[in-house]
Amino acid sequence: MTIKQLSYFLAVVDTGRFTQAAALCRVAQPTLSKQIRTLEEDLGETLLTRGHDNVTPTAAGEALLPLARRIVADSETARMEIAELAGLRRGRLRLGATPSLCVSVVADVLEVFHGRYPGIALQIAEGGSQDLVADLQRGQLDLALVIDRGETVRDLALTPVLREELVVVAARGRPDLGEHIGIVELAAHPLVVNREGYELREVTLAACAAAGVTPRIAVEGGEMDAVLRMVERGLGVAIVPSLVLAGHPTLRATRLDESGEHADRGWSHRTISLAHRTDVAPTRAAQAFREDLLSVLARTSRTGHLPPGVRYVHPPTLTA
Known part of the structure; x- marks a missing residue:
């Protein structure tokens, strides 16, 4: 063979x-x-x-x-790794990230990374966390920023880097949801949910199930941009990361209330981790990106410039 x-x-x-x-x-x-x-x-x-x-x-x-x-994917990675031995002047980085991260954190880090290593070809895969994990396990990505549920994932190591808040968004001009809303009250409103493969969809449906309520799903199956646009058009409300609110002035955010007796406590915040495979060593480009990611996040956190509802998680020293 x-x-x-x-x-x-x-x-x-x-x-x-x-x-x-x-x-x-x-x-x-x-x-x-x-x-x-x-x-x-x-x-x-x-x-x-x-x-x-x-x-x-x-x-x-x-x-x-x-x-x-x-x-075949691993053989291509091996060839790229040999090319990278020339001081990272050539090579490839295949990075996966959720849509909310692609329009915020990832763009900032890639600006720094590309400035240091302009010869490294960048390939970005945007998608739901479950899809990205599967692509990483198949060897189609080098690194991925995914939602960490605190569970062991086969052949992957996950290092927490960010903690973000989930909020409910509605179109301005629609009925005001107030400053806080519980999952029981939220289920009475028409919901817009992502397609399968998004961790956010599973979290929303699981929270409703834990509270013993059946959500009124108005629209389902979209990517994050489509979900936001549908909410802006007044088709329903949606649970989204606070990261995505930048650039959407027509949306109004309401914080999730977990104090009720039916609350699924802790689900309104989630951890973002940097994932890589454990059965193969990270490429030199992946290691360099990891260093830049942590450096940029630490600096942004110190200067208070992280988006609202997001905080930096100081990870332990990362090893290959």
Whole structure:
């Protein structure tokens, strides 16, 4: 089994055609077909069902697929790591972060990082925390800023860096929710919730369940920007991180009240952690970004310039 064979296998699965896969890999189709047959002979199983119109993986192929993706991703990381040995003048950093962080903290840190290492290519993945964790485990990211629920996550190390407050947002001009609102009262209002894959969605629904109430969901399935826009249009209210309020003057924020007898205490604040895989050493670029992240957050905290509702968590010394 070789990396090249696995790459060819992935290309066929992703395109559904040997011809298109060969073009994608920039090899002749007979060469690609021969390498995949050799792989099947080596494993002793047929990996692909060769139909007239398309090619699909067999049960054995499905079993190999996630492993192949991870092996190929790790091989690419290894090549990038060798390139980085020249003093970080070349290389790549693949960073994942939630939307609220991408428009605030991440942009500030990347400005510093890019100034120090302009030759490092930056690839940013924006999405829900659950999606980012899965991408990190598959080897598709080097680092990710994710929501930390205090649980052990397979093959990942999480280091807390920020603590942020969740608030309820409503459009200005709509009924005033007051300075505080409990989850029972909130459930009486139409809610706008994110799509699956967002930790925020799970937290909101879990808080309602813990309080014994059924939320009135008006709209569901959007990314963070879409949720905010729908709230601005008056379609409902939403629970969001206080970080996202900057740049949205038409939204009014109400703090969550956890003092009621049905409150799920502690859920109105959440911890943001920097995550990396434990089964492979962080790349030099990832280590450098980690240093810049902590430096920028510490400095911003000292000068009082962190966004409202956000505080810096002083982490222990990070190790590879």
